[in-house]
Amino acid sequence: MTRFKLPPFSRRRIIGAGAATLIGPSAFAQSVLGGGNATPAPAAPSGGSSSSGGSAINVSGAQNQPIPIAIAPFGDSSGGSSDTGAQITNVIGSDLTHSGLFRALDSSSFVPNSVNNGTPVWQNWSILGAQGLVTGDVADAGGGQLRVEFRLWSVQQQTMLTGTAYTTTADNWRRLAHIIADSVYQQMIGEKGYFNSRVAYISETGTTTSPIRRLAVMDYDGANNQFLTDGSSMAISPQYNPVRQQLAFVSFQGNNPRVYLFDLQTGSTRLVGAYGDMTIGPRFSPDGNSLLMSVSRNGGSAIVKVDLSGGGMTELTDYSSINVTPCYSPDGSQIVFNSDRDGNQQLFVMGADGSGAKRISFGPGRYAEPCWSPRGDLITYTFWGSGGFSIGVMAPDGTGERILTQGFLVENSTFCPNGRVIMFDRQSPTASGHDSRLVTIGIDGFNEQTVDTPTYGSDPSWGPLLA
Amino acid sequence: MDRDLRRGVTISSLVHAAIVIAAIVALPLQPLDTTAEESVDVDLVGPTAPQEALNTGKVAAPSNLPVPHQGPLAVAQPKPQPIEAPPPPPPPPPPAPEQKPSTTPPAPAPPPPPPTPSEQSTPTPPPPPHPPQKLASIVQPPQKQTPEKQPPAPAKSPTHQQHVVKTPAPLSQNVLNTLMKLQALQKQTQPPTHVYNPDAGGAPNGGGSPNSTANSGLSGADRDAIGNHVRPCWSVDAGAPGLDGFSVMLLVTTDPSGTVRQAVVAPQDQDKMSDPYFNAYANRAIDAVMNYQCATLPLPSYMLGQNQTFLFHFTP
Numbered sequence: 094m095t096r097f098k099l100p101p102f103s104r105r106r107i108i109g110a111g112a113a114t115l116i117g118p119s120a121f122a123q124s125v126l127g128g129g130n131a132t133p134a135p136a137a138p139s140g141g142s143s144s145s146g147g148s149a150i151n152v153s154g155a156q157n158q159p160i161p162i163a164i165a166p167f168g169d170s171s172g173g174s175s176d177t178g179a180q181i182t183n184v185i186g187s188d189l190t191h192s193g194l195f196r197a198l199d200s201s202s203f204v205p206n207s208v209n210n211g212t213p214v215w216q217n218w219s220i221l222g223a224q225g226l227v228t229g230d231v232a233d234a235g236g237g238q239l240r241v242e243f244r245l246w247s248v249q250q251q252t253m254l255t256g257t258a259y260t261t262t263a264d265n266w267r268r269l270a271h272i273i274a275d276s277v278y279q280q281m282i283g284e285k286g287y288f289n290s291r292v293a294y295i296s297e298t299g300t301t302t303s304p305i306r307r308l309a310v311m312d313y314d315g316a317n318n319q320f321l322t323d324g325s326s327m328a329i330s331p332q333y334n335p336v337r338q339q340l341a342f343v344s345f346q347g348n349n350p351r352v353y354l355f356d357l358q359t360g361s362t363r364l365v366g367a368y369g370d371m372t373i374g375p376r377f378s379p380d381g382n383s384l385l386m387s388v389s390r391n392g393g394s395a396i397v398k399v400d401l402s403g404g405g406m407t408e409l410t411d412y413s414s415i416n417v418t419p420c421y422s423p424d425g426s427q428i429v430f431n432s433d434r435d436g437n438q439q440l441f442v443m444g445a446d447g448s449g450a451k452r453i454s455f456g457p458g459r460y461a462e463p464c465w466s467p468r469g470d471l472i473t474y475t476f477w478g479s480g481g482f483s484i485g486v487m488a489p490d491g492t493g494e495r496i497l498t499q500g501f502l503v504e505n506s507t508f509c510p511n512g513r514v515i516m517f518d519r520q521s522p523t524a525s526g527h528d529s530r531l532v533t534i535g536i537d538g539f540n541e542q543t544v545d546t547p548t549y550g551s552d553p554s555w556g557p558l559l560a
Numbered sequence: 561m562d563r564d565l566r567r568g569v570t571i572s573s574l575v576h577a578a579i580v581i582a583a584i585v586a587l588p589l590q591p592l593d594t595t596a597e598e599s600v601d602v603d604l605v606g607p608t609a610p611q612e613a614l615n616t617g618k619v620a621a622p623s624n625l626p627v628p629h630q631g632p633l634a635v636a637q638p639k640p641q642p643i644e645a646p647p648p649p650p651p652p653p654p655p656a657p658e659q660k661p662s663t664t665p666p667a668p669a670p671p672p673p674p675p676t677p678s679e680q681s682t683p684t685p686p687p688p689p690h691p692p693q694k695l696a697s698i699v700q701p702p703q704k705q706t707p708e709k710q711p712p713a714p715a716k717s718p719t720h721q722q723h724v725v726k727t728p729a730p731l732s733q734n735v736l737n738t739l740m741k742l743q744a745l746q747k748q749t750q751p752p753t754h755v756y757n758p759d760a761g762g763a764p765n766g767g768g769s770p771n772s773t774a775n776s777g778l779s780g781a782d783r784d785a786i787g788n789h790v791r792p793c794w795s796v797d798a799g800a801p802g803l804d805g806f807s808v809m810l811l812v813t814t815d816p817s818g819t820v821r822q823a824v825v826a827p828q829d830q831d832k833m834s835d836p837y838f839n840a841y842a843n844r845a846i847d848a849v850m851n852y853q854c855a856t857l858p859l860p861s862y863m864l865g866q867n868q869t870f871l872f873h874f875t876p
Contacts, residue, residue, distance in 0.1 A: 148776060149871040150790075152791055155794045155796040224851075247847070283840035284836060
């Protein structure tokens, strides 16, 4: 077992409105419009938007295009180049591009010296079509510490949107870059990002007939990979605790599939009850204090709830059919699960106490592995029918079903912390059998990207945003 | 009895006669009252303070008749003015500086030797008393001073030439002259009967609202053209929750060339800016209209040449 520890972190906000005010839009407008003769920002006519919209100039039919953003290379505090700064710049650009909501501009098109004493030369950036601009620098804070400042600017409005300085250990620069990217994302999109997060998954090596499956964890982009088990016992179905550094997974230790907990801080594992013939498919509750899983008995399987603080087990369904892969809604009031009680595998939603189960899927095929979005508005699932396997989403009431991607074998979808991106595994047939890769895709079905992992991977579970 | 009756008749006759005489004596007073009202009109000569003119008229009415003959006034505004119409003989050149007090009416009046110049120093001439006299004349303008409307004491030309008394210009039909006549006709000839009272409320935005936009100057086709011009730069985050319900109003200011120089969220939508999703949405709208590829709006030519402010409505 490997011990995983997060390094300490500190941050402080460095810049308020002062610097921005100097070059704010009001001053700009006054100079351009001719000072006192300029029309001041007038108040709008009274009335609401709807009443004023009649004579207003209507602009509709918006496009869904990524925000063009320029990320100026982070140099050192004296304006020179910095290797760490360049690495941070690359990660920020990669993060933002990964989301599909930003388009990082090619740095080769930047005009040299377009940031003077920390202030952008606006025309050099606006001519590139940039809407956002990220600038920053890196300094050695002494004692092995790194101090990184960054600023986010609105190029069109010629104002600074946010600015922050971070201090951390030098080897923690990658996480710092993720944090900066999250800050940019939040400022320009309106919600928290997902870049400073980790993913638990199953690393696959060996042959098709004798695979080695190990529990592993990595940054969302595949960096900082760590293997948590040695592969002597097959591990499957990892799940990230949404509030603490803890994993649940199924281990075939002694050829007896059971659910275990893995503490990422200490590296210790412990068994979660010895119920029935086997326990599979664990899912944490939103508060992280209880676990849903399936207990097999007499050919059937029931969904049970286990209190992790030492309480007992509560059966939420019976064993008359196969009820597996439960998942809580974000508010913890409902559970979506997979059941064959109606003849073949379909999705059902029931109350958190097991009451009022209601089928929500009715397509011509089988549905499995549902996962509720952290935003609460979507459920992702695996579907297989005559056309093969697919990853799809639907509303919690079963409406709005749509397929995001298809393939030879695609399954095990999981949402990122803000619900914008889904990660799943995609297997492709090869000469030696088939491989399995982790893939991300936006909930709009665009921007599919393969995650770079050191081995084949499957069964991803996206963890929470790190503090 | 007859004697008593006769006495009674006599007394009665005397009494009636006395009443008739008294009535005859009282009758001439009536026309005096009418002339007293006319004096109010004369007070209108004061051009700047119509309110005061009205008040003074009412108060001074009963005493208007005797007042015109106040001593100092007669001295300050002597009747001989009309006599000044004929050009006076050229004055002797030296006293030019002392001619300045043209209010000293009698043209022939050579400055009488001051009575007491010899007492002390000579440098203190007596012009100071004149201004107070002017004030007095304004306060108590006699209604019978109508002839005073003549040009006051025509200044004597240094060239000794007579000023033109009458020109044919007023009879001209040229455009400028016509305009001047029209202007003269539009002059206010009556005092305002109402005075603005800020305590009484009224229309606070009277005279045009400073909050208006230039949208009303655009036709529907103009608005469509501008909206179509900005549309290529308008993009949204399709994954934002509640996107379909979003719309934002912007106040967009253009410079004389029609290029957008400032865009702000209109006040009616400012309260929504605390919603981070709406905030991001509104900022993307601002970025769209300020994008250099879309910022030069296709405004009608008559709207160019000055700053304009337009109201934009951005919907997904």
